[in-house]
Each structure stands twice: as C-alpha cells, then as structure tokens.
Amino acid sequence: MKNLVLFFTAGWLLFACSGGTQTEQASETPQEQEAEPAKMSEEETKLMTAGVKVYGQYCVACHQADGKGVPGAFPPLVQTEWVTGDNTRLISVVLNGLQGEITxxxxxxxxVMTPHNFLSDEEVAGVLTYVRQSFGNDSEPISVEEVAEVRASSAQ
Ligand code: HEC
Structure with missing residues (x-):
C-alpha cells in the first residue's frame, strides 16, 4: 500500500514537472521565431533551400549527409581550408571539378571529383552557401554573382 502511494506521488510529480517545462518552452518559441529572419536574409534563405536540394542530389553520395566524406576516398567538407577559404577556389572546385593529390x-x-558546371549559378551558390553554413561550418554565403564571375573566367 505504501508503495502504491509513492508510485502515485512520483507519477504526479513527473506530470507536474513536464507540464512546467512545456509552458516555459511555449513562451520562449515566439521570441526565437522573431529573431530568425534578422539572422538570415531572404536571399540567404532562398540559397539555403536550393542548396539542401542540390546537396542531396549531387554531393551526398561522395561527401555524405554529415559532410564527413569517406576516409581515403572522399574528403570531408567540415572546417576544411577549401570550404572556409578562398571563394573563387571553392566555386571553381564545383564548376570545374578537382583531381590529383590534395591535403x-x-x-x-x-x-577525382567530376565538374558540376551543369548546375545553374543559383544552384552552385545555393549548395556552397549550404555547405558553408552546415556541418559545424559558419562561413559567409556564396553569392550568385560570384559564381557567374568564376564561370565566365573559367570559360575563357
Ligand atoms: C563522385 C564523387 C564526388 C561528388 C559527386 C562530389 N565530390 Fe567533391 N570531391 C570529391 C573528391 C574525390 C574530391 C578530392 C579530389 C582530389 O583528390 O583531388 C573532392 C573535393 C571537394 C572539395 C575540396 C576539398 C574539401 O573536401 O574541402 C569540395 C569543397 C567539394 N569536393 C565539394 C563538393 C560539392 C559541393 C559537391 C556537390 C555539388 C561535390 N563536391 C560532389 C568527390 C566528389
């Protein structure tokens, strides 16, 4: 009988506690939602949406969903000097591909990474913005204009 009382008390306490947390969360959520658009511009949100799709279609097979790649075969995209470094070089890897020994x-x-120049400027900017903002990366977006410039100079 004593056990039963304890059981009910514990159950009620659990219920009361989880109820409390839910109310707290509910009151925090609207603030977070208001903060979102200020953090990410409309342009960036558009690029990210396109980028997720392109990544899932064209990059994930080799570089994996978590961006960690496959050891010895496909390099990671997590905090690499290629991903966080020079924009032109990064755009060129996607447009023109890359082969030979790299560290x-x-x-x-x-x-060998094959060229992905069949992707539009928006798609390349999108996928690179996505990569630079995912997998623990936190680098500036890549703009559509930058991709167009690199494409034009690669074509010469
Ligand atoms: C067929 C497999 C394959 C696909 C698909 C592929 N890559 Fe790669 N990627 C590679 C390989 C292999 C290398 C290294 C090439 C070398 O050894 O010279 C590489 C290198 C890179 C690098 C530079 C090195 C690094 O890891 O930071 C970046 C950035 C990159 N890829 C991004 C992408 C993006 C973005 C996509 C999708 C648009 C993509 N790759 C699609 C295989 C692939």
Missing part, C-alpha cells in the same frame, strides 16, 4: 585537414587524397 584536406592533414589527410592526403588523390582522387
């Missing part, structure tokens, strides 16, 4: 985060790769 990424201290590991050597010697493989």
């Amino acid at each position: 990424v985060n201290g590991e050597t790769y010697n493989n």
Whole structure:
C-alpha cells in the first residue's frame, strides 16, 4: 500500500514537472521565431533551400549527409581550408571539378571529383552557401554573382 502511494506521488510529480517545462518552452518559441529572419536574409534563405536540394542530389553520395566524406576516398567538407577559404577556389572546385593529390585537414587524397558546371549559378551558390553554413561550418554565403564571375573566367 505504501508503495502504491509513492508510485502515485512520483507519477504526479513527473506530470507536474513536464507540464512546467512545456509552458516555459511555449513562451520562449515566439521570441526565437522573431529573431530568425534578422539572422538570415531572404536571399540567404532562398540559397539555403536550393542548396539542401542540390546537396542531396549531387554531393551526398561522395561527401555524405554529415559532410564527413569517406576516409581515403572522399574528403570531408567540415572546417576544411577549401570550404572556409578562398571563394573563387571553392566555386571553381564545383564548376570545374578537382583531381590529383590534395591535403584536406592533414589527410592526403588523390582522387577525382567530376565538374558540376551543369548546375545553374543559383544552384552552385545555393549548395556552397549550404555547405558553408552546415556541418559545424559558419562561413559567409556564396553569392550568385560570384559564381557567374568564376564561370565566365573559367570559360575563357
Ligand atoms: C563522385 C564523387 C564526388 C561528388 C559527386 C562530389 N565530390 Fe567533391 N570531391 C570529391 C573528391 C574525390 C574530391 C578530392 C579530389 C582530389 O583528390 O583531388 C573532392 C573535393 C571537394 C572539395 C575540396 C576539398 C574539401 O573536401 O574541402 C569540395 C569543397 C567539394 N569536393 C565539394 C563538393 C560539392 C559541393 C559537391 C556537390 C555539388 C561535390 N563536391 C560532389 C568527390 C566528389
């Protein structure tokens, strides 16, 4: 009988506690939603939406959903000097592909990435903005104009 009383008391306490947390969360959510648009511009949101799609279609097979790649075969996209570094070089990797020996985060790769110049300027800007804002990366977006410039100079 004593056990039963304890059981009910514990159950009520659990119920009361979880109820309390829910009310707190509910009152915090509207503030967070208001803060979102200020953090990400409309342009960036558009690029991110396009980028998720392109990544899932064209990059995920090699670089993986978590951006960690496959050791010895496909390099990671997490905090690499290619991803966070020079914009022109990064855009060029996607448009023109990359082959030969490279070092990424201290590991050597010697493989082939095929060109992805069939993607539109928006798609390339989108996927690179997505990569630079995902997997623990926090770098500036890549603009559509920058991609157009690199494409024009690669074509010469
Ligand atoms: C067929 C597999 C494959 C696909 C698909 C692919 N990559 Fe790669 N990627 C590679 C390989 C292999 C390398 C390294 C090439 C070398 O060894 O010279 C590489 C290198 C890179 C690098 C520079 C090194 C690094 O890891 O930071 C970036 C950035 C990159 N890829 C981004 C992308 C993006 C974005 C996409 C999708 C648009 C993509 N890749 C699609 C295989 C692929």
